[in-house]
Amino acid sequence: MKSGQLYKLMDLIEEIRKVDAMLLMHQKSGENLLMANQYEARKTKLMAELIDGLTSPAVQSPQSFSLIRKAISEFYPSSDLSTNLDKDIRELANAI
Numbered sequence: 154m155k156s157g158q159l160y161k162l163m164d165l166i167e168e169i170r171k172v173d174a175m176l177l178m179h180q181k182s183g184e185n186l187l188m189a190n191q192y193e194a195r196k197t198k199l200m201a202e203l204i205d206g207l208t209s210p211a212v213q214s215p216q217s218f219s220l221i222r223k224a225i226s227e228f229y230p231s232s233d234l235s236t237n238l239d240k241d242i243r244e245l246a247n248a249i
Contacts (some may be wrong), residue, residue, distance in 0.1 A: 154212050165203045166224070172196045173228055200228065 176192035179185055203224060207217040238246060 158206070158209075158211065162203065162206050165199055165206065169196060169199045169203065169224075169228055172199060196228065200224065 172192055172195050176189060176196055179189040179192060204221055206212065207221050
């Protein structure tokens with residue numbers, strides 16, 4: 154991995170941490186659902202960028218897939234696949 158690519162991924166992780174902190178703050182306050190939804194959308198976009206970066210041909214490996222799993226566990230610790238899934242996602246979850 155080139156150092157530029159490494160620093161870009163590190164910056165993404167740091168940005169996800171910041172957005173996650175803001176998201177948690179708004180979720181706990183319960184006052185501004187719109188802001189919480191905006192932070193959730195931003196977090197999802199940043200996670201997708203991180204996953205794309207870790208699965209790029211120059212980086213992809215069993216170790217990068219383990220990092221993806223670690224990032225998901227870190228930033229989505231209480232993800233419960235049994236609730237609130239659309240039909241297609243539920244079908245994929247059952248296949249896994």
